[in-house]
Amino acid sequence: xxxxxxxxxxxxxxxxxxxxxxxxxxxxxxxxxxxxxxxxxxxxxxxxxxxxxxxxxxxxxxxxxxxxxxxxxxxxxxxxxxxxxxxxxxxxxxxxxxxxxxxxxxxxxxxxxxxxxxxxxxxxxxxxxxxxxxxxxxxxxxxxxxxxxxxxxxxxxxxxxxxxxxxxxxxxxxxxxxxxxxxxxxxxxxxxxxxxxxxxxxxxxxxxxxxxxxxxxxxxxxxxxxxxxxxxxxxxxxxxxxxxxxxxxxxxxxxxxxxxxxxxxxxxxxxxxxxxxxxxxxxxxxxxxxxxxxxxxxxxxxxxxxxxxxxxxxxxxxxxxxxxxxxxxxxxxxxxxxxxxxxxxxxxxxxxxxxxxxxxxxxxxxxxxxxxxxxxxxxxxxxxxxxxxxxxxxxxxxxxxxxxxxxxxxxxxxxxxxxxxxxxxxxxxxx
Ligand code: HAM
Numbered sequence: 001x002x003x004x005x006x007x008x009x010x011x012x013x014x015x016x017x018x019x020x021x022x023x024x025x026x027x028x029x030x031x032x033x034x035x036x037x038x039x040x041x042x043x044x045x046x047x048x049x050x051x052x053x054x055x056x057x058x059x060x061x062x063x064x065x066x067x068x069x070x071x072x073x074x075x076x077x078x079x080x081x082x083x084x085x086x087x088x089x090x091x092x093x094x095x096x097x098x099x100x101x102x103x104x105x106x107x108x109x110x111x112x113x114x115x116x117x118x119x120x121x122x123x124x125x126x127x128x129x130x131x132x133x134x135x136x137x138x139x140x141x142x143x144x145x146x147x148x149x150x151x152x153x154x155x156x157x158x159x160x161x162x163x164x165x166x167x168x169x170x171x172x173x174x175x176x177x178x179x180x181x182x183x184x185x186x187x188x189x190x191x192x193x194x195x196x197x198x199x200x201x202x203x204x205x206x207x208x209x210x211x212x213x214x215x216x217x218x219x220x221x222x223x224x225x226x227x228x229x230x231x232x233x234x235x236x237x238x239x240x241x242x243x244x245x246x247x248x249x250x251x252x253x254x255x256x257x258x259x260x261x262x263x264x265x266x267x268x269x270x271x272x273x274x275x276x277x278x279x280x281x282x283x284x285x286x287x288x289x290x291x292x293x294x295x296x297x298x299x300x301x302x303x304x305x306x307x308x309x310x311x312x313x314x315x316x317x318x319x320x321x322x323x324x325x326x327x328x329x330x331x332x333x334x335x336x337x338x339x340x341x342x343x344x345x346x347x348x349x350x351x352x353x354x355x356x357x358x359x360x361x362x363x364x365x366x367x368x369x370x371x372x373x374x375x376x377x378x379x380x381x382x383x384x385x386x387x388x389x390x391x392x393x394x395x396x397x398x399x400x401x402x403x404x405x406x407x408x409x410x411x412x413x414x415x416x417x418x419x420x421x422x423x424x425x426x427x428x429x430x431x
Contacts, residue, residue, distance in 0.1 A: 010124025010125065022309065024323045025313060026129065033107035033129075034107075037105050038105045038148075039105065039106060040106070041088055041091060043110075044081075044087065045080060045111065046079060047086070048076070049078060052081070054295060055294065056082065056085075056262060059262065060260060060261055061195075061210075067113075068080040068114075083306065085261075085263065085288070089292055092132075097134070102300075103134055103136040104133070104135055105132075106133075107130065108132075109309075110127065112125070112126055113125055120277050120278075120314075121277060126308055126309070127308070127309040128306040128309065129307045130285075130307070132303070133304060135300050137289065139243060142240045142286075142303055145285065146249060146305075149307065158319065161272065161282060163252070163271050163272075164252050164257050164271075165253055165254070165267065166269070167226065167233055168205070168225050169266065173229050174205070174225075176228050178204050178205065182201070184221075185200055185218065191218065192207070193215055196212070203262065208256065224256070226255040233266055251269075257270055263291040265286075265287050266286070266287040266289065268284075270283065270284045276311065282307055283306065289302065329374075329378070330357050330358060331379065331383065331422075332358075332359050332373075332377070332382045333385055334361065334367055334371055335370070335385045336385070337387055339390050343390055347385075350415035351418055353415065354418075355419075361373075367384065371384075374400070375400065380400060381400060384396075390410075394409050408421075
C-alpha cells in the first residue's frame, strides 16, 4: 500500500461512525469538570522544548527518550506536547491568571505525543482529559480532584478500576529518601540499565519507574518513600485520606507509586484496571507544588490529573459498556422529482430545528438507491416524497425497523409531529 494511505505507527483514526463514542465520553468528562467549577483551557500543540525539559524533568523517560522535538525553519527547538500540565502552567504564568483569584481551575482535552513502543493501550499520539488547579496547598483540594476523577469513571460505568495513592513528599524529605535510594541501588550499579546508571546520581527516584524488567525487579526491594516523609507531608497525606474516607472513595495506599514525571510532590495517585492488559492506568495525577516556581513564577502549590481517553474507551469496550449512538439519522427523505426535492428542503430544515438528524439525497440517485442508502446509514425513519405526496400534502413516514407507517401532513406541524412520533418510538427512550 502506498505510504500516503497508511497512518503513522502508534496513531489511530477516529472514523465518523465511531466518533459518537468519543463524544459521549468527552461530554461526561466536560460536564463533571464543569460541575466542580473547572473551566476549559486550550493551549498550543507545540511549545518551546525548554518548557518540557524544565517542567517534566530532564531525567524522565518522557524527556530523555520520547519527545517529538524538531527545529523550526527559524531555528527554534519546539516539541509536540507529551502531556498537558506544562503547557497549561505556562499559560497560567504568561497570562498572570493568579490576578483573577486563587485557586485557578482549568480543564482540558489534549492530544499528546510520546515516542514510546506502541502496544495495546500505548500510542504515540493519544488523547487526555485533564484538570489542573493552581494556588492551594490544602489537602481538601487533593481529595476533591480525586473525587472528580472517581465521579467521571463512575458516570462512565467503569467497574474493576481501583485507586492507588501515595505521598512522595517535598524536597526536604525527598533529599533523605534520595540518599537512601542511592545507597540501595548503588549496590547493584552494574546491573542497572545505562539510563538508570546516569540517573542514580541525578534523580534516583526515576529508577523506581524504569521500564526495564531487571531494574523493575530491583525496585521492588528499594526503600519506601513513606518511611522518609517529614511531619508536614505525613500530616498532609493523612488529611487527604481523611477527606477521601469522608467522601466514601475507596483507595489503596501503594508506596511504590512514584509517577513518571518529575514535577510531583506530596500526593500522587493512579486509577488502575486489570481489564485491558499491561497498560492499565486509566488516570494519573497528583500535586506539583514546585512546578510554577520552576517555570519562573512565584510559589504556587498546584495539582491535577489526566485520563487517557483511548484507555477509558478500551475499558468500556472490554467491560461491554454500551454507549448510546446519538448520531443516528432520525429521518431520511427520499425524493422523486424537482418539486419534492424543494419541499424536502423545507421539511428537513424544520426537523433539524427540533434537534433531530435529518437527511435527503444530494447525489442524484434513483428511489431504490436512495432507500438502500437510508438502510445502510441506519436511518430510523424514511419517507418517500413524490408528486403524489406534494399534491395531497401528506406523506407516510416509515419506521425502518418495524415497518409501521404513519401519515403526516406536510405543513408547519410536520416537524413537531414527527419529533413526537420519534420520541415515543425511540427504544432508548424510557420514562
Ligand atoms: P501520565 O501518567 O503520563 O500523566 O498520563 C496520564 C494518562 O494518560 C495515563 O494514565 C494514561 O491513561 C494516558 N497515557 C499516557 N501515556 C499514554 C500513551 N502512550 N498511550 C495512551 N495513553 C497514554 C500526565 O500526563 C500528567 N500530565 C497528569 C497530570 C496532570 N498530573 C498533574 N496534572
